[in-house]
Amino acid sequence: MAKELDSCPFCQSLDISLENFGVGRHRGFHGHCNDCGADGPIGDDSDEASDRWNTRYDKKKRGDGHGPRRG
Numbered sequence: 001m002a003k004e005l006d007s008c009p010f011c012q013s014l015d016i017s018l019e020n021f022g023v024g025r026h027r028g029f030h031g032h033c034n035d036c037g038a039d040g041p042i043g044d045d046s047d048e049a050s051d052r053w054n055t056r057y058d059k060k061k062r063g064d065g066h067g068p069r070r071g
């Protein structure tokens, strides 16, 4: 089951989904804001991605997400 995801740190949207990408060993998951396009830090599975999205401020140095896409 999917965990609850906190609101987007950039636009406060609650429309956050978990996306997976890649294949095999390179597969990863991250939280994605459907409003502004921000991506959260990547996790090896959906649980890890959820945790990283929700704790992005606490673990700022480990985060590799990015803000809204422009243009």
Ligand SMILES: [Zn+2]
Binding pocket: 008, 009, 010, 011, 012, 013, 033, 034, 035, 036, 037, 038
């Ligand atoms: Zn957003």
